[in-house]
Amino acid sequence: MKTCSHCQADNGDDATMCCKCGKEFSIAKKLELRTPPEQNSSESDGESISGPAKLGYWFAAWGCVILIVLVAMPAYLLAAPFFPVGLFALIPQGDEGGIEAMMTGGFIIGWAIYMLLSVIMFKTKNRGLFFFIYVMFCALLLLNLAGCYRTTEAASHIQ
Numbered sequence: 001m002k003t004c005s006h007c008q009a010d011n012g013d014d015a016t017m018c019c020k021c022g023k024e025f026s027i028a029k030k031l032e033l034r035t036p037p038e039q040n041s042s043e044s045d046g047e048s049i050s051g052p053a054k055l056g057y058w059f060a061a062w063g064c065v066i067l068i069v070l071v072a073m074p075a076y077l078l079a080a081p082f083f084p085v086g087l088f089a090l091i092p093q094g095d096e097g098g099i100e101a102m103m104t105g106g107f108i109i110g111w112a113i114y115m116l117l118s119v120i121m122f123k124t125k126n127r128g129l130f131f132f133i134y135v136m137f138c139a140l141l142l143l144n145l146a147g148c149y150r151t152t153e154a155a156s157h158i159q
Contacts, residue, residue: 049127058118061138068145076148084110086147087140098151099158110144 002011002025009020017024069076084107089098101107117137124130 047127048125049130051122054122054130057134058121061134061141064138065141065145072149073152076152079148079152082107083148084108084114084144085151086110086144086149087113089147089150090143096154098147099155102151102155113140 002013002015003009004011004018004021004023006023007018007021009018011019015025082102085098085101087110088101088106091097101110117133117140121130121133121137124133
């Protein structure tokens, strides 16, 4: 309901002038009625990120890993279950550590790290925190790829 500022009569929301005195309602009142209600500040500031968007980023990261492997050395796809051994190649004397992790099941620790980072990424609601963790996740994937290359090179020289 609109109330006339001149005679205080009640008018309909869509009225452009008072039904009692005929005074035209001000432009400010018209604009006030047309202004949409304010959105939640966290949504308008872009502070949250949706679940489907998170899933898309996650699949994009793994898709890039698969694409890099397909381009560099397609045969490595057969060793996909052992992918995290590349993480062990990043430590000192990592070539041996990567081979040992492959033989003793240490790659399971690597998969646990990826699972933990994935769960944290999907649980976080803050956009900034999500992208911080996502960048760490992607960096770890790239380092792992380099470590896998080192490990397979070292394993190829074993006689």
